[in-house]
Amino acid sequence: GQQLNQSPQSMFIQEGEDVSMNCTSSSIFNTWLWYKQDPGEGPVLLIALYKAGELTSNGRLTAQFGITRKDSFLNISASIPSDVGIYFCAGRPIGNEKLTFGTGTRLTIIP
Amino acid sequence: GAVVSQHPSWVICKSGTSVKIECRSLDFQATTMFWYRQFPKQSLMLMATSNEGSKATYEQGVEKDKFLINHASLTLSTLTVTSAHPEDSSFYICSARDLHEQYFGPGTRLTVT
Numbered sequence: 418g419q420q421l422n423q424s425p426q427s428m429f430i431q432e433g434e435d436v437s438m439n440c441t442s443s444s445i446f447n448t449w450l451w452y453k454q455d456p457g458e459g460p461v462l463l464i465a466l467y468k469a470g471e472l473t474s475n476g477r478l479t480a481q482f483g484i485t486r487k488d489s490f491l492n493i494s495a496s497i498p499s500d501v502g503i504y505f506c507a508g509r510p511i512g513n514e515k516l517t518f519g520t521g522t523r524l525t526i527i528p
Numbered sequence: 529g530a531v532v533s534q535h536p537s538w539v540i541c542k543s544g545t546s547v548k549i550e551c552r553s554l555d556f557q558a559t560t561m562f563w564y565r566q567f568p569k570q571s572l573m574l575m576a577t578s579n580e581g582s583k584a585t586y587e588q589g590v591e592k593d594k595f596l597i598n599h600a601s602l603t604l605s606t607l608t609v610t611s612a613h614p615e616d617s618s619f620y621i622c623s624a625r626d627l628h629e630q631y632f633g634p635g636t637r638l639t640v641t
Contacts, residue, residue, distance in 0.1 A: 420571060458634055459532075459623075459635045462632075515577065519571065521570075
């Protein structure tokens with residue numbers, strides 16, 4: 418099925434650094450979601466976005482719904498060890514309840 | 529709130545047998561539940577969408593007779609992998625949607641020997 422282009426594919430950062438990742442689509446979405454998945458677990462919802470241009474924060478995480486409705490960004494500030502994992506974006510098209518998932522960004526913190 | 533559970537968390541079965549996986553929304557009613565499959569280092573792949581009291585809608589390429597889905601109530605959906613083969617070994621994750629968003633269960637690791 419269709420997948421969103423998510424970048425970067427992987428990130429290696431030091432603790433305390435800020436992180437940015439994004440998702441782009443060729444089609445318009447009316448909902449953007451960001452999930453985090455730890456090894457052997459299901460994805461956990463981090464942030465949900467419903468309006469073009471919307472900027473929403475959840476603690477150290479901030480996500481934005483792109484103005485074109487074809488992209489979204491997730492920023493993590495001052496990363497900590499528990500931020501390690503795989504981050505997935507997901508978009509929901511207009512009139513469709515199914516989510517389309519991004520390819521994932523694997524975040525690793527270098528000691 | 530919005531907790532989804534799955535049982536079992538892992539299962540090993542012999543080739544040719546059937547395995548049932550349960551998905552429950554613990555603190556909300558879910559009119560729609562979804563079943564996903566995930567291979568190592570890959571994204572989630574939607575298998576089917578189920579609505580309470582009606583037949584599931586399967587994605588292209590997913591065999592409905594092999595992956596039986598029953599959405600018996602607003603809080604329970606089951607996935608039965610029939611006549612399992614080693615290639616069915618995977619991580620199966622269910623998801624339930626409340627009024628606002630979609631929440632995922634912890635997943636079930638199926639290994640077919």
